[in-house]
Structures are given as C-alpha cells and as structure tokens.
Amino acid sequence: MITAELQKSWARSLLEAAPSSPAPWLEALQRKAGEAIEQLPPVNRKQEAWRYTNVEPLLKERFQPVVSRPAGYEGEVPEAITPHRLVFVDGWFMPQLSDVALLPQEVTAGSLAEAIAAGDERVKNRLGSVAEPDAHLFTAINTALVNDGLFLHLPAGVKLESPIELFWLNSTDGETPRLAQPRNLVILEPGAEAVLLEHHLPGQGGHYLHNAVSEIVLDPGARLAHYRIQDESEQAWHFSRAALDQGSDSSYHGITLAFGGRLSRTEYETRFTAEGASCTLRGLYTVGDDKLQDFHLDVRHDVPHCSSREQFKGLLYGKGRAVFDGRILVARDAQKSDAELTNDNLLLTRNAEVDTKPQLEIYADDVKASHGTTVGQLEPEQIFYLRARGVPQQRAVHLLCEGFAAEIIEHITVEPLRDQALARLRKTLSQLD
Amino acid sequence: MLSIKNLHVNVEGKEILRGLNLEIGKGEVHAIMGPNGSGKSTLSYVLAGRDGYEVTEGEVIFEGKNLLEMEPEERAWAGVFLAMQYPVELPGVNNMTFLREALNAVRKGRGEEELDAVAFMKLIREKAELVKLPEKLLKRSVNAGFSGGEKKRNEILQMALLEPKLAILDETDSGLDIDALRVVAEGVNSLRSPERSFLVITHYQRLLDYIEPDHVHVLAHGQIIRSGDKSLALELEEKGYGWILEEEAAA
Structure with a gap:
C-alpha cells in the first residue's frame, strides 16, 4: 500500500528536477501546491476516491519531468480535421508544428508558458482559480510544476466557426520515462463560442506519464463543446482533470472517449456560479487485459436553475477493469436544479470488472434528479x-x-x-x- | 423443400415437441394453428436455430440439407427466414445499417456480390414502400421505440429484402390492429411466389383471411393432430380448439 513516505519521496523526485518558478507572480501558487504535497493523504485505498484505483506501481517508477520546450519532434504529426491546429510535445506547445494563422486576430490560442512569461493579466487572474491545487497528489504536482500547456482565450461574443484541434504527443530518449504535465487555461468571455478537440496520442512515446489539468472558465452565455479522444499507448499512465467554472446561461458539452493507457483517470469538476447554466458530460471507455479506466465526476449545483447530464458507458473485455465515481451535489439553495446521471457497462468477458458508484447528494427540495447504473452482458x-x-x-x-x-x-x-x-x-x- | 420427421424437442428438460411431422413443398403456404403452449413458437425457433432448444429425436431436412446442423446465420444464407413474434430491439444499432449488414451478409453467404450504398438505398426505399414503413424508421435504432405494427412491418421488410425460400411467420398477427394486419398481410402476399414457401404460425384464424393457406395443420401437445385445407381454419374459428382436442383424446 502507498504510504505517505512513498508518496512524498516520489513527488520530491519530480519536484527536484524542476527549475525555479517561471514567473515570480506564480511562486505563491506553486509553493502552496508544493506544500500541499507534504500534507496530502496518500492516494491509496483508504481514500474513497482512490479505493479502486491502485497507483502504487506508478509511484514505484521514476519519471523525468520535461522542463523546457523540446527542440523539435522527429515523429509524424497526424492530419488535422480543422484549420486551427495546436501541437504539443511532452506537454509543450510546438509553434513550428502548429497552425493558428487563420484564427481571428482577437483570439489567443497558444502557449501558456509564453503567456505566463509575458505576465498576461488574464492568466494572472485565472490560473489556479478554478482547479484546486490540492485536490490530490496529481493536481498538486501539476500545479507545483506549472510550465506549458494551452492558453485559449476568446473575447466576448466571438464565435469560432471551425473547431480548434489539439494534439498531445510524446517523445522519448529511450531512458527514463518522461512526465508531460500540461496545464491548460481556457477562457470564453460572455457569449463566446468554440469547439475544442483533443487527441491524446503516444507520438513517439511508449512508456510515459501524462498528467494534465485544465481550467475552463465560461463566462455568461459562453458555449464550449469539448471532445477528447484519449488514445495513449498501452504502457502509458494518463491523468486528466478538467475543472469548470460556469457563469449564467453558459453551456459546456464534454465528451471523453478513452481507449488507451495502462491506467487512465479522467476527472471532471463542475461548478455552477450563476443560474441558467448547463453542463453535459459524456464518456465512453473501452478497457481490456490488465488495464484500468477510471472516471470521477464532481458536479456541484450551488445555485438554482442549472442542469447537468452525465452519461458514461463502458465496454470491458478480457481482464479489463473500470471505475466510475459520479457525484452530483445539489446544495440547499439550488432549487429547480435538473440532474441526471447514468453509467452503463457492458462486460464482454467473465473476468472484466467494474466498480460503479453514482452519488446524488440533494439538499434542495424542488429538484429533478435521477441516476442509474447498469452492468450487463x-x-x-x-x-x-x-x-x-x-x-x-x-x-x-x-x-x-x-x-x-x-x-x-x-x-x-x-x-x-x-x-x-x-x-x-x-x-x-x-x-x- | 422442408421435411420435418418425428421431431422431438426439449426446452429446459421438458419435452415440448413430441414427434412432429410436416412436409412443405415449394411455393406452398402452410398454416399451423394451435392453442397456447402447444409448441408453435418452439417449432419456429428450432427451425431458425435458436439456442436452448434440444432436439432429442427426428430430423429436419431443408432443400436436401440437414438444417439442424447449421448455424443460425447459415440457415439465413440457405434461405430460412423467421419473422419473430417479438422482434428484438437493438438500441444504438441504426436500422438502415442493420438492414444493409443483413442483406450483404446473406448475399455473401449465397456467393453473391455485396451491394454498394447507392444500390442498397434504391432497393431499401422500394422495399420500405412495399410494407409502408416510414423512412424515418429506417434512421432509428432497430425496433427501438417502434409500435407493435411498426415492428412487424420491419420484420416483413427484412423478409422482402432477404428473399428467403422459406419464410416462417411466428404469430405475426399478434398485437396488430386490423389496419396494421392488412398492411403486413399485403406485404407477405406480394412476396408469394412459386419459388417461395411460407409457414404461417398463428393462434387465430384472422390472419388467414388475408394470407390464404394451401394447408392448415393443428398443433397440440407437440404433435400435428390434424391437417386439412383452409376450411379447417374456419372450422377452428367457429368451434374453437376444444372439440378437436376432445376428438383426439377419444381416439
């Protein structure tokens, strides 16, 4: 079992490899995350969120954080569907492989590291404000080591016609497995609309750790469709947490299709800050021999008149395992909330296994809420x-x-x-x- | 075309068919009538090859081949089609995709070329017209949310598409109102040909007003206890099954 010692020493080995903070204004956030690591309970089965997710083999491995932009990339970059293509290698934005020339002038889509270095006010205001740095070990590490990732900003009323497509690729030197840990910040100002596509691919990597945290801010009336295809290599560890801050009448449609990875954990954390917002989270996972697909949702209805729909389906085969932990909280004042959560699993073999746990916590009395899970053949x-x-x-x-x-x-x-x-x-x- | 000899079938250890004999010639329409629990559906499932039906004795020869040794899909390729009493819903499987998949699987099984998308679309429109199945139902999941009549029409559509040599209709009339029944029967009748045989399984005579049989058989206690022409069906309609069962018991 993972002890506090193991967790701390593993985290320290990563933190030690990192250079000093990329900007003085970031130091406080990073220090806070670093300190949190020393205090956080170990990610073992004593914690409900990790009860069925064993990351001990991961914490017994050593990884090399990629602390600067790779000079180049030898592998092939898949063809994009759309004109707006952003390519990241080991979590770093690669301008020479990307194409954002056709985006409207007022849209920012590119490197978070550059925005940090430039002291971009939008980043200063929002980075670390949506995703709790100390949610758990992996968000804390991501925060303590913030370097690059996507910074996307749409000013008020800008509606993009074509989707923005992200490719996450990995490189390798054949020695120590690399840690890519992108930090993404997406801000859609009032009424802005965009579609974001993400492809998580091995690239040249085989054995690596991808530990992403995305902070997504949707201002009033903003709309984002966010589709992710996670197709990591079979030896890869994949962690992805999307934290959402949704203003009034904003809408988020998220779909994650998780096909790859040795262990893949997808987390969504949604917070409605004003009335009329809607959030749809959907996911499909396929998982086979000795692999784990792990999903955690935390949707909080703190204000009235918001709706959320969570629909996740899993196809399990061989000795595949999946974990689904979906929590919806409807606070006392969140009247007229509408929430529906389903998780359906199809087990194609006798040895496949799923632990599914829908949780509806309702403290308001005038809400529409339902949940259901199935596990069948x-x-x-x-x-x-x-x-x-x-x-x-x-x-x-x-x-x-x-x-x-x-x-x-x-x-x-x-x-x-x-x-x-x-x-x-x-x-x-x-x-x- | 189809020759069933002394067929005994167990379901969950219980003998349901007890020495059934039936000969169906090319182009003939046979009706099997019988009270509930007489083994009508068992017969249709055994012929289509569903699991869970244990043949303990007897044989079924279809076009010179031992039908009972064939997999369900092989039977479909050979030309056996079962229009089911309760058509199965396939959530998420688009009806059009399903129909094309089935047609091309059967064509491949018969050594014919698969149809491309354009040729298929043309064909399916034509066939859907035949059974008056609204085009929007082709775009939905197979049978999911279909009314009883729509499900049965979808069955007949599949029959029209797959052009079987032997079509078995298992209680196709159940759950249909008179208008739906007429549409379904018209679809069936349009498929009648000297090359195609039908086995119409039904509890009620009603369907046989529309699909006129050449031969009528009464199935009871797992055997065919009487055969005749279509007048037998009318007699059954008038007197019910009681008299025939009594006569059988007395004999």
Whole structure:
C-alpha cells in the first residue's frame, strides 16, 4: 500500500528536477501546491476516491519531468480535421508544428508558458482559480510544476466557426520515462463560442506519464463543446482533470472517449456560479487485459436553475477493469436544479470488472434528479436476432458493441471526428476476437 | 423443400415437441394453428436455430440439407427466414445499417456480390414502400421505440429484402390492429411466389383471411393432430380448439 513516505519521496523526485518558478507572480501558487504535497493523504485505498484505483506501481517508477520546450519532434504529426491546429510535445506547445494563422486576430490560442512569461493579466487572474491545487497528489504536482500547456482565450461574443484541434504527443530518449504535465487555461468571455478537440496520442512515446489539468472558465452565455479522444499507448499512465467554472446561461458539452493507457483517470469538476447554466458530460471507455479506466465526476449545483447530464458507458473485455465515481451535489439553495446521471457497462468477458458508484447528494427540495447504473452482458436474443438475419456471430457482437457505444459517439457534432471515433472503436473491437 | 420427421424437442428438460411431422413443398403456404403452449413458437425457433432448444429425436431436412446442423446465420444464407413474434430491439444499432449488414451478409453467404450504398438505398426505399414503413424508421435504432405494427412491418421488410425460400411467420398477427394486419398481410402476399414457401404460425384464424393457406395443420401437445385445407381454419374459428382436442383424446 502507498504510504505517505512513498508518496512524498516520489513527488520530491519530480519536484527536484524542476527549475525555479517561471514567473515570480506564480511562486505563491506553486509553493502552496508544493506544500500541499507534504500534507496530502496518500492516494491509496483508504481514500474513497482512490479505493479502486491502485497507483502504487506508478509511484514505484521514476519519471523525468520535461522542463523546457523540446527542440523539435522527429515523429509524424497526424492530419488535422480543422484549420486551427495546436501541437504539443511532452506537454509543450510546438509553434513550428502548429497552425493558428487563420484564427481571428482577437483570439489567443497558444502557449501558456509564453503567456505566463509575458505576465498576461488574464492568466494572472485565472490560473489556479478554478482547479484546486490540492485536490490530490496529481493536481498538486501539476500545479507545483506549472510550465506549458494551452492558453485559449476568446473575447466576448466571438464565435469560432471551425473547431480548434489539439494534439498531445510524446517523445522519448529511450531512458527514463518522461512526465508531460500540461496545464491548460481556457477562457470564453460572455457569449463566446468554440469547439475544442483533443487527441491524446503516444507520438513517439511508449512508456510515459501524462498528467494534465485544465481550467475552463465560461463566462455568461459562453458555449464550449469539448471532445477528447484519449488514445495513449498501452504502457502509458494518463491523468486528466478538467475543472469548470460556469457563469449564467453558459453551456459546456464534454465528451471523453478513452481507449488507451495502462491506467487512465479522467476527472471532471463542475461548478455552477450563476443560474441558467448547463453542463453535459459524456464518456465512453473501452478497457481490456490488465488495464484500468477510471472516471470521477464532481458536479456541484450551488445555485438554482442549472442542469447537468452525465452519461458514461463502458465496454470491458478480457481482464479489463473500470471505475466510475459520479457525484452530483445539489446544495440547499439550488432549487429547480435538473440532474441526471447514468453509467452503463457492458462486460464482454467473465473476468472484466467494474466498480460503479453514482452519488446524488440533494439538499434542495424542488429538484429533478435521477441516476442509474447498469452492468450487463450482451443479450443472447439480440445476438440470435442478428444471426437469424445472416450476420455471423462475431460481427453480431461487434454491431451490438458499436450500437452500445454509438449512444455516446453520436453526440459528437463534428462529423469527421465522429468517424474517427467510430474507426478507433472498431479497431478495438477487431482485436477482441 | 422442408421435411420435418418425428421431431422431438426439449426446452429446459421438458419435452415440448413430441414427434412432429410436416412436409412443405415449394411455393406452398402452410398454416399451423394451435392453442397456447402447444409448441408453435418452439417449432419456429428450432427451425431458425435458436439456442436452448434440444432436439432429442427426428430430423429436419431443408432443400436436401440437414438444417439442424447449421448455424443460425447459415440457415439465413440457405434461405430460412423467421419473422419473430417479438422482434428484438437493438438500441444504438441504426436500422438502415442493420438492414444493409443483413442483406450483404446473406448475399455473401449465397456467393453473391455485396451491394454498394447507392444500390442498397434504391432497393431499401422500394422495399420500405412495399410494407409502408416510414423512412424515418429506417434512421432509428432497430425496433427501438417502434409500435407493435411498426415492428412487424420491419420484420416483413427484412423478409422482402432477404428473399428467403422459406419464410416462417411466428404469430405475426399478434398485437396488430386490423389496419396494421392488412398492411403486413399485403406485404407477405406480394412476396408469394412459386419459388417461395411460407409457414404461417398463428393462434387465430384472422390472419388467414388475408394470407390464404394451401394447408392448415393443428398443433397440440407437440404433435400435428390434424391437417386439412383452409376450411379447417374456419372450422377452428367457429368451434374453437376444444372439440378437436376432445376428438383426439377419444381416439
């Protein structure tokens, strides 16, 4: 079991490798995060949030934080769907591989490190204000080591026509595995609208740790659709936490499709700060032999008249394991809240396992809230029906799995991305047999 | 075309079919009627190859081949089609995708070329028109949220698409109002041909007003206890199943 000592020594080994703070104004935040690490309880099964998620093998490995922008990148950069492409290697923005020339002048999309160095007021005001630095070990490390990542800012009323597409790639020197730990700050001012696509890919890396924290600020009336395809390598550790601050009448549509990683943990933390906001979180995970897909949602309705919908579906096979921990809190004053949470799991093999825990905490009396989880297998009648129509057994299973997953994938509004997602799912399915 | 000899079938250890014999020739329409629990649905599932039906004795020969040794999909390729009493819902599986998948699987199984998207669209529109299935139902998940009549029409659509040699209709009339019944029956009738045989399984005579059978059989206690022409169906409608069961018991 992970002891406080193990956790601290692991964290110190990472922190020691880091240079001093990139900007004096950031020092306080980073120091706070560094101090938190010394105090935080170990991420072991005694903590509810880590009860089913064993990161001990991770904490017994050594990683090399990437503390400066890689000089170049030898690997191939996948083709983008959209004209606005931002490429990151080991968490660092790579201007020479990116293309933001067609973005409107008033939009900022690029390196967080540069914005920090320039003392950008928007970053100064918001960085660290949405994601609690001491939520747990991994957010604390990300915060203590803040360097680069995405800084996206849309001024009031700017509505982007094309999505912005991010590629997260990794490099390697074949020796110590690298730690990429991007920090992303997304600010949409009142009425701004954007679609953000993220691809998490191995690039040249195989064995690495990706530890991302995103802070997303949606001002009144802003709308963001945020689609993530996590397709890390089979040896990779992936941590991603998105923390949202939603103003009145803002809307967030988040979809995470998690296919890869040895252990992948996806976290969403949503806070409604004013009435009329809506947040939709959806996810699909596929997980096989000795892998873990781990999802944690924390949606807080602190104010009235907000709605949230969380729908997550998992396909498990082999000895795959998944954890789903979805919490919705409706505070006493949050009347007329509307919340719905579902988690459905399809276990294709007997040895697959899922721990699912929907939690609805409701302190208001006039709310609409529901939750439901299922863990099941493919229905023999469905397979028979397809076979009776001439579809071979194996293909019938694939079609039913695709159908199960389609209920998430169909919510992706960017058609080429939807096609990519479906193709990626089929790749997994084709490896099942 | 289909020859069933002395068929005995157990379901969960209980004998449901007890020596059933039936011969269906090419182009013939046979109706099997019988009270609840007589084994009608068991017969249809055994012919389609569903799991959980244990054949303990007897044989089923379809076009010279031992049907019971074939996988369900192989039976579909060979030309057996079962229109189900309770069509299964496939959430998330688009009906159009399903229909195309089924058609191309069957074509492939029959050694024919698969149809491309354009040719398929043309064909499916034509067939959907035949069973008056609204085009919007082609875009939905298979049978999900369909009314009873829509589900049955979707079954007949699949039949029209897959062009079986032997079509088995399992209680296709159940849960249909008279208008839906007429549409479904018209669809079936349009598919009648000298090359295609039908086995119409039903509890009520009503369906046979629309789909006129050449032969009518009464199934009870897992056997066919009487066969005749369509007048037998009318007799059953008039007198119910009681008299025939009594006569059988007396014999």
